[in-house]
Amino acid sequence: MQLFYVPNFSLDEPYLTPEESHHAVKVLRLKAGAELHLTDGAGNLYTTEIAEPHFKKTRLFVNQVAKPQTPRPVYVHLVVAPTKSPERMEWFVEKAIEIGVEEISFVLCEHSEKKQLNFERIQRVAISAMKQSLKLFMPRLNPLMTFADFMHKPFVQSQRFIAYLPEKAPPMLASRVKPMQSYCLLIGPEGDFSSKEVNWAMANEFQPVSLGQSRLRTETAALIGVHTFNLLNGM
Amino acid sequence: MQLFYVPNFSLDEPYLTPEESHHAVKVLRLKAGAELHLTDGAGNLYTTEIAEPHFKKTRLFVNQVAKPQTPRPVYVHLVVAPTKSPERMEWFVEKAIEIGVEEISFVLCEHSEKKQLNFERIQRVAISAMKQSLKLFMPRLNPLMTFADFMHKPFVQSQRFIAYLPEKAPPMLASRVKPMQSYCLLIGPEGDFSSKEVNWAMANEFQPVSLGQSRLRTETAALIGVHTFNLLNGM
Numbered sequence: 001m002q003l004f005y006v007p008n009f010s011l012d013e014p015y016l017t018p019e020e021s022h023h024a025v026k027v028l029r030l031k032a033g034a035e036l037h038l039t040d041g042a043g044n045l046y047t048t049e050i051a052e053p054h055f056k057k058t059r060l061f062v063n064q065v066a067k068p069q070t071p072r073p074v075y076v077h078l079v080v081a082p083t084k085s086p087e088r089m090e091w092f093v094e095k096a097i098e099i100g101v102e103e104i105s106f107v108l109c110e111h112s113e114k115k116q117l118n119f120e121r122i123q124r125v126a127i128s129a130m131k132q133s134l135k136l137f138m139p140r141l142n143p144l145m146t147f148a149d150f151m152h153k154p155f156v157q158s159q160r161f162i163a164y165l166p167e168k169a170p171p172m173l174a175s176r177v178k179p180m181q182s183y184c185l186l187i188g189p190e191g192d193f194s195s196k197e198v199n200w201a202m203a204n205e206f207q208p209v210s211l212g213q214s215r216l217r218t219e220t221a222a223l224i225g226v227h228t229f230n231l232l233n234g235m
Numbered sequence: 236m237q238l239f240y241v242p243n244f245s246l247d248e249p250y251l252t253p254e255e256s257h258h259a260v261k262v263l264r265l266k267a268g269a270e271l272h273l274t275d276g277a278g279n280l281y282t283t284e285i286a287e288p289h290f291k292k293t294r295l296f297v298n299q300v301a302k303p304q305t306p307r308p309v310y311v312h313l314v315v316a317p318t319k320s321p322e323r324m325e326w327f328v329e330k331a332i333e334i335g336v337e338e339i340s341f342v343l344c345e346h347s348e349k350k351q352l353n354f355e356r357i358q359r360v361a362i363s364a365m366k367q368s369l370k371l372f373m374p375r376l377n378p379l380m381t382f383a384d385f386m387h388k389p390f391v392q393s394q395r396f397i398a399y400l401p402e403k404a405p406p407m408l409a410s411r412v413k414p415m416q417s418y419c420l421l422i423g424p425e426g427d428f429s430s431k432e433v434n435w436a437m438a439n440e441f442q443p444v445s446l447g448q449s450r451l452r453t454e455t456a457a458l459i460g461v462h463t464f465n466l467l468n469g470m
Contacts, residue, residue: 098451098452099447099455100447133449134450135449212334212465214333214334214368214370216333216334217367220333220334223330224462227462227463227466228462231409231447234407235449
């Protein structure tokens with residue numbers, strides 16, 4: 001099965017987006033009558049067929065509306081400082097979505113060497129990963145913000161962690177995760193968090209945790225975090 | 236700290252390999268007297284200094300020999316069918332070594348679309364990942380073999396698993412892993428294992444397992460397998 005993505009899809013205006021129209025009509029060369037599955041990224045799956053192929057605005061017939069999927073009973077929010085190599089960040093986003101994640105944020109830290117993020121590219125990678133792994137929910141992606149801005153937002157996740165390597169190793173993340181919660185995990189840049197950032201996070205009830213005995217790259221640490229939450233919830 | 240790799244390093248002949256000589260002398264431009272840490276990939280760490288820089292055969296003074304590291308009390312062996320994209324396989328090898336793995340094998344399955352593997356490149360990626368993550372053990376890497384050849388080898392790992400998605404989902408890998416064992420996990424190609432292959436593996440006491448509710452790419456499944464063994468052993 002191949003999945004198309006049309007955010008805010010409506011039965012009253014059943015059109016593919018310009019990107020998906022191009023993909024369906026120009027790349028896949030689908031004709032009128034071809035079956036096509038699509039999601040709105042909000043838990044809905046539609047079985048449609050092409051009514052009127054058009055390279056920018058393909059009109060569909062909706063043949064079937066699946067029972068909406070409910071969101072997962074956990075909420076995983078990964079907050080990561082972009083790596084120097086943009087490919088490594090894109091890779092993380094792809095894999096995190098495959099495994100299962102609800103929200104990804106990007107923060108600029110004191111020790112961040114990388115000051116920008118190609119957010120449009122990250123969004124494209126995310127959409128492609130969602131379609132490839134047949135997910136019906138598009139994770140929320142937040143553009144790059146400063147650590148300070150992040151700390152000033154209200155925290156809705158009940159279990160908050162910061163991966164940090166002080167002299168004395170903190171407890172393992174896995175030993176602190178309570179099942180069926182909402183989680184937020186902060187992963188620092190190549191040069192780690194500053195002590196000011198760690199203290200700030202701890203004042204906001206982020207618990208310092210370790211992700212194991214290995215020295216991990218930023219994107220590996222972030223991915224392991226995502227998998228730890230999923231694994232400990234049997235997902 | 237930057238780590239150099241000299242397999243079979245000997246105190247009697249303290250030389251860098253041609254690759255590492257080139258890297259030290261030509262790329263990093265290290266001179267006589269420069270300190271240099273190296274491992275033999277068998278648990279040993281040497282603190283040395285350059286005695287005689289040479290672009291092919293740099294001679295060293297060994298200043299300190301660390302107490303040899305003992306191998307981990309677990310043994311993780313991942314067996315994977317190469318993906319169509321060689322980058323995805325290289326990525327898996329890099330990440331698996333960062334997280335912790337003892338052995339990686341590559342098998343050619345009935346449904347494999349990819350029939351070759353650039354094994355030299357895989358070895359280079361592995362060495363680079365070992366150095367980058369400051370590991371003192373080089374995992375064993377086995378060149379591509381057929382599934383049949385693999386099945387005819389003796390199995391030394393005590394807990395053996397095959398990730399497989401039949402109609403009725405098998406138990407989760409995490410629910411079957413006993414701590415402090417040696418493990419072997421088979422991950423199939425994009426087209427999954429054939430039923431003949433699954434039966435053959437089961438006859439050799441490979442237990443069918445699931446890696447979760449998500450549809451995962453081959454390399455993601457393999458990496459999640461590696462992390463599951465590590466996590467459940469507190470590593």
